[in-house]
Amino acid sequence: MSKIPVQFTLNGTEKAVFVDPGANLLDVLRRGVGDLSPKYGCAQGTCGSCAMLIDGELRLGCLTLAEAVSGARIETTGGLQTGEEPHPLQTAFMEGFAAQCGYCTPGMIMAAKALLDRNPNPSRDDVIEAISGNICRCTGYQPIVDAILTAADRMRGRIA
Amino acid sequence: MTLCTGRGFAAINYPIGMNLGGDPSQALVHSTPDGKFKVALSSIDLGQGMKSVTRQIAAETLGVPISDVYVDTADSDTGPHCMGSFASRGTHRVGNAVIRAATEARRAMLEAASEELEVNAADLDTDGQGNIHVKGAPSRSITVEETALAAQFKQGRTLSGRGIFLIQPSEADPDTGEMSPVSCFAHAALIVDLTVDDETGEVDVTEINSAYEVGRALNPKLVEQQLIGGAWMGVSHALYETTEPYYPAREHGPTDFNDYLMPGPGEIVPHNIAILERPAEDAPFGGKGPGEMCANPVIPAISNGVYNAVGVRCHDLPITPEKVLRGIRANGGARPQGQPTGRR
Numbered sequence: 321m322s323k324i325p326v327q328f329t330l331n332g333t334e335k336a337v338f339v340d341p342g343a344n345l346l347d348v349l350r351r352g353v354g355d356l357s358p359k360y361g362c363a364q365g366t367c368g369s370c371a372m373l374i375d376g377e378l379r380l381g382c383l384t385l386a387e388a389v390s391g392a393r394i395e396t397t398g399g400l401q402t403g404e405e406p407h408p409l410q411t412a413f414m415e416g417f418a419a420q421c422g423y424c425t426p427g428m429i430m431a432a433k434a435l436l437d438r439n440p441n442p443s444r445d446d447v448i449e450a451i452s453g454n455i456c457r458c459t460g461y462q463p464i465v466d467a468i469l470t471a472a473d474r475m476r477g478r479i480a
Numbered sequence: 481m482t483l484c485t486g487r488g489f490a491a492i493n494y495p496i497g498m499n500l501g502g503d504p505s506q507a508l509v510h511s512t513p514d515g516k517f518k519v520a521l522s523s524i525d526l527g528q529g530m531k532s533v534t535r536q537i538a539a540e541t542l543g544v545p546i547s548d549v550y551v552d553t554a555d556s557d558t559g560p561h562c563m564g565s566f567a568s569r570g571t572h573r574v575g576n577a578v579i580r581a582a583t584e585a586r587r588a589m590l591e592a593a594s595e596e597l598e599v600n601a602a603d604l605d606t607d608g609q610g611n612i613h614v615k616g617a618p619s620r621s622i623t624v625e626e627t628a629l630a631a632q633f634k635q636g637r638t639l640s641g642r643g644i645f646l647i648q649p650s651e652a653d654p655d656t657g658e659m660s661p662v663s664c665f666a667h668a669a670l671i672v673d674l675t676v677d678d679e680t681g682e683v684d685v686t687e688i689n690s691a692y693e694v695g696r697a698l699n700p701k702l703v704e705q706q707l708i709g710g711a712w713m714g715v716s717h718a719l720y721e722t723t724e725p726y727y728p729a730r731e732h733g734p735t736d737f738n739d740y741l742m743p744g745p746g747e748i749v750p751h752n753i754a755i756l757e758r759p760a761e762d763a764p765f766g767g768k769g770p771g772e773m774c775a776n777p778v779i780p781a782i783s784n785g786v787y788n789a790v791g792v793r794c795h796d797l798p799i800t801p802e803k804v805l806r807g808i809r810a811n812g813g814a815r816p817q818g819q820p821t822g823r824r
């Protein structure tokens with residue numbers, strides 16, 4: 321079967337790749353484009369480690385057809401920092417020990433970003449709801465929820 | 481429907497590592513020409529903090545800044561031999577090997593510096609900031625970087641060290657059967673508060689209060705987070721996780737992790753921890769390492785809590801609503817045990 325040309329922007333940079341029909345976006349980003357920040361967990365939509373933003377919406381890379389993202393704007397944790405400056409979510413995760421093995425972290429951060437983009441002042445329950453599609457094996461979730469609330473506070477201009 | 485409250489207690493003495501066939505770990509330390517140190521290990525970091533802790537141990541022993549130490553655990557093909565990351569042995573076994581390797585590398589570093597400064601190596605000390613100076617005369621000094629350059633480009637010497645830590649195999653005494661399977665013990669005790677719904681059989685852990693004794697907490701924040709995450713894994717093991725849930729026949733059972741029940745962020749259990757420090761003599765800087773012990777005592781404490789709440793003893797895991805309900809039915813109703821009056 322012939323390959324399909326797909327164009328999209330990844331973290332603000334234009335990308336053009338040829339993909340196999342039926343290839344999933346996670347594979348294309350990791351193997352084709354070389355963005356290793358979204359993680360390969362289950363490849364069946366249950367763990368959330370491949371979560372990313374497509375046109376501002378939280379999506380699972382492993383369940384997204386690569387050929388369907390033509391013209392889309394894709395954001396991953398690989399592009400969150402500004403220059404050397406980490407995103408407030410990244411800083412809060414580091415400071416709050418919200419990553420142990422770190423495998424869930426990119427998905428958690430993108431799920432959190434999707435929440436904060438539409439609700440800068442979330443409650444604890446909002447945060448729990450927002451990351452409920454993401455599984456973490458290590459932390460017991462508490463430091464992740466705390467880190468997201470801390471980042472939200474700081475992004476609203478208040479130092480927690 | 482009644483929510484029955486229960487409280488369960490459990491304590492643990494946890495052996496660090498194992499030695500039934502001997503338990504060795506090796507470490508290799510060497511410096512680059514610019515005076516940074518690489519530590520090669522074959523026990524990997526699964527998120528428990530091995531890299532952070534061995535990095536601290538190496539920097540402390542070498543007497544150099546922690547930012548100048550890099551730990552490489554990438555490849556057991558090329559790294560020195562180690563039994564691995566299990567049995568809560570990482571901090572203790574690998575940490576001890578790192579101390580030995582870093583001690584040898586420090587000796588080589590001070591010898592190289594002594595040649596440059598033309599003093600006896602025994603008169604030299606490090607300031608932990610990247611300098612080596614004559615004891616009592618801090619102005620007579622050389623940087624670690626200059627020392628490494630001189631060693632490798634002038635003196636033809638490596639700044640390196642090898643370390644092995646071995647717990648000997650323990651043979652059973654033929655008469656008494658007595659043996660000594662471990663080197664040191666960590667300890668914990670915890671209290672679990674929970675509720676059991678006597679109509680659905682569902683168990684909800686509401687709070688954990690615990691004390692963990694881990695030797696010296698080499699990295700207190702990492703220790704606390706490892707304990708919180710590990711205890712939560714214990715909750716998960718006690719109440720949720722199984723590859724054989726509920727179904728009477730195997731062909732109705734799950735075939736992949738889609739159907740494997742793990743608690744999510746909605747099941748966070750508030751957990752208050754007191755970390756007690758009783759440094760162990762044979763441990764690196766006294767640190768035993770929390771390891772598996774985070775999770776173990778949670779399970780019997782929950783089981784005891786369920787018994788306390790409704791009088792049902794579950795003898796196999798996980799403690800599913802079905803098992804609790806069958807127990808309640810068999811008892812002819814919930815039978816709270818020894819409940820103090822005025823329980824909140």
Ligand code: FES
Binds near residue numbers: 364370371383
């Ligand atoms: S890898 Fe996509 S949800 Fe697990």
Ligand code: FES
Binds near residue numbers: 418425
């Ligand atoms: S930090 Fe290991 S899975 Fe979340």
